[in-house]
Amino acid sequence: MQPTDSYDLVIAGAGIIGASVAWHATQRGLRVAVIDAKGPAAAASGASDGAVSVASKRPGLMANLADASLCYAREMAQHNGILKGIFHPRPTFIFARSAPESAALDRLTRMLHDQSLSVSIHQDGAAQTSAISGLGKDITRVIELQGEAHMLGYQATHAYLSAAKCDLFWPRSLEAYEPGPEGVRVFTSAGEMNCAQLVIASGIGTMGLLPNVPMIARSGQLIVSDRGPASEPNLPGPLTSAAYLLDKTANGRGDAGLPVVIDPLRTGQVLIGSTREDHGTERQTDIAIVRRLLHSAVGCLPRLAERRIIRVFAGVRSASLDGLPIVGALPEEPNVICATGFEGDGICLSALIGREIAAHLATGQSSPDLAALTPGRFSSQEAIPA
C-alpha cells in the first residue's frame, strides 16, 4: 500500500469488534482498512468460549444491550445473513449449589422478567428434572434458558472480514495518531495512513494508546478436552455455575472461588473455563489453577473425569474500571472512536456495537443507548470508583 492511500475509515484491531465495525461500515459504502498487530482474532476474540449470553450480564443497561445485540445477531443468522452457520441458538443451563447461588438464580429470573428480555426460562427445578443427566450431587437447582446462542469469536471475525470489501493489513500495529482538520493521520509499524475517521478496537492493545481511558487486563485460563466416547451424550448447551453470575455481576471480583463454565463445542469436545485474574499475561497457565477449575468441573459433571485434556490456554480480556465497555468518540477528538473494555462480552455485543458505530460514522448521529459507554465518562470524573 502507498503511504498516500487514504480511507474513510481505518480500524485498528481485527478482533470481533473491529471486524463487525468493518463489515457494517462497508455495508454503508465506506472505504475501510483494518490493521492488526498480529492477525485476525489474535487475542481475546480467538481465546473466547463463544457464549452469546445475556443472563450473565449486569441487570439494567448491560443486559438490555446484550439482549438487543443477541436479537440482532439472531436476525443476521437467518436467511443468507452474514452470521448464518456461525451463530447457533442453544439452551443455557445455570445451576446453583448453595443458598446464595440460588438467590442469584432468583435475581436472574426477575431480571429476565422485569426487563422483558428475549431470553426466557424454559425450566427451573431440581437437578433431576434437568435435561442434562449425570449432574453432580451438590447441584440443587438448575435453570434452563432459551434464546441464548453460541458463536465462536474467530469464526464470526473471519465471516465479517471475508465479506467486508475492505483492505486488511497485518502484522501492522497502530503506534500513534494525529487528528487534524482533514481527518486523522495514522502512524503504523508499516508507515503512515490517512483516514477521515479512526476506530480503535484493539482490546488490551488499546491500553498504551489511550492513556486517559483507564483499563485493566484481566486474564482467564481455559481448558480443552478431547471428544470423549461416541456413546457419551454431548451437552445441549453450556453448564454455568450461578457463582459465575455472582462473580461477574458484582462490581469486580467475587469471592466465590472458581466459578466454572462447561461449554460444549460442536466437535464434541468441551471447553472448561474460566478464571478472572487481574493480570495481563497471555499464554500463562498454571497447573494449580487449572486443577482447581477441573475439580469444580468434575463436581458439576462427574463424567468429565474420564475425558482427556488436550491443551490449556489463557486469554486476556480488556476490562474497564467501572465494568462497562468503553465505546464512543474520544473527548475533544470526534474523529477517533474507541471500542474496547468489553471484558469477555465482546462476542455478545459485537453485532450491536458494529452496527451502531458504523451508523455513527456514516451519519454523525450516535445512539442514545450507548451514551453511558462514552470514554468521556472517565475524564469528567474526579475519582474513579474501584
Added chain:
Amino acid sequence: MIDTRPLIVGAGPAGLRAAITLSDAGLHPVLVDHAPGIGGAVYANLRAQPNLTPKLTREARILRQDFDRVRPRVDLRLSTAFAAFDQTGTALLTGQAGMMFKPRAVIFATGARERIQPRPGWTLAGVSSAGALQIALKTTGTLPLGRLLLAGTGPLLYAIAAQMVAADRPPVAVIETGNPLRHPLMALRLPARVLTEATRYIGQLLLAGVPILSGTDLTRIETRNGALIAHTSRQGRWAEISVDHIGLHDGLARNDFGISAEMTGQTPVFQAGDCRSVLGRWAAEEDGKRAAEQVLHALNATPGRAAIAPDQRFIKTQTLLAKLFARAPALAAPELPDDTVICRCENRSLGDLKQALQTASEQTQTTARTLRLTERFGMGPCQGRQCLDWVAALTPDTTSFADLRGNRWPIKPVRVRDILDAPDFTADPSHQDLK
C-alpha cells in the same frame, strides 16, 4: 512437605546417565518415564518381558549396571507421564506414580520422535510407524501377523529391518527413498563403530535375502482384497507390492514438543540427548552427563564447571548420514495429491491447506493462529506431532513450527482424573484449598 528434588523426564540413555551423574553428586532426582521400564526407545530391550532374553549391547549393559548402583537413591516413577511444567515452577506428573511438586531443576531427556511423511493411504489400518514395530518387538517380542514392509528413509530403518530378521520375521523389502549405498567412499568417513553397526545390519539383510530398494519412493498405499498395496516409484518406474502391514519411517526429529527452555520461570531447565539435538545414543549419554553437570553448577552443588559444547564428532557423523540418505531430487510435499491427509486427528488434507492459503492470499497473509483455529491443523489429540512439521514446511512464508506449536501443556493428552488424583507436594498441606 515441599518436594523440590530435581526432575529428569525420560529414562533413555540421556535421562539415565543424568540420573546417575546427579546421584553420584549426592542430588537424588525424580526420574519419570511413561513406559513401564527404563531404556527409552533405543534400549527398550532393557524392559523386555521376562520370558525374553534379549541380547544387550555392551553400552546397554554398562548403563544398566551404573543405574542399578544408584537405583536406591533415585525416585524412579514408571508408567507415569510428565504432563506439564508451568511458569510458577510446578511440575505435574500423571499416571501410576503421579504427583505435583516443585523441582529445583529440570532435565528434559525425551528423546526423538519419528517423522512420518504424509502419503496417500498413510492413515489406513495396518500402516504404523516403523518405530512402533520396533518397540513392540523389543519389549514383547511380537510383530503384526503377515507380510511386513518397511519404507521411508534413514539409518533406523535398517536397524529395525535387521532386528526383524533376527526375530525370524524378515520384511518383504526395505523401500529407501535415498541412495545410501551409492556413496561407499563417503560412507567410509563414518566413525568405525557406526560403520561396523551399519555393515552388520546390511549384512544381515543381504543374508536373509531382504531386498533393499533404494532410490525408491513409496508414493501411495491402498487396500485391495484385504491386503495393503504399496505403490512404489523408482525414477518414474512404477511397481506394486502386496503386504499386510507397513512400517513407515522418514527420519527423526527432536521430541521437544512444548518443552522449550523459554517456558521456565526461575527454575533452571536443560535439555539432554536427542530432544536437544538428534545425535544418537552415544551422544545422548554424554549429553545426559553434561546436563546433570549443568544442573549441579546451576544449583551451586559443585565448583563452577562450564557447560561443554556438544561433541563435534557426533554432529559430523549425523551430517554425513544425512548426506548419505539424501534423496535426489528432494521430494516436495506439494507434489502429493490434494486429498492426502496431513492432519489425521482433524482429518485435514493437503488440499484444505492449499485452499486456506489461496483464500487468505486473496485478502492478506494468513497466520499460524488462523491455520490452527480456522483450519484446525494441529488441534487434535496428537497436538500436531504428526502434522505441524509438514504444515510449517508447506507454509514457509506464513508460519514457523514454533508459532504453530506454541508452548501449551499438557505435553500429551492427560485424563482429568489423573490430574486430580496426583498428590500435591508443592506446598504445606495445611494451606491447600483443594479438598
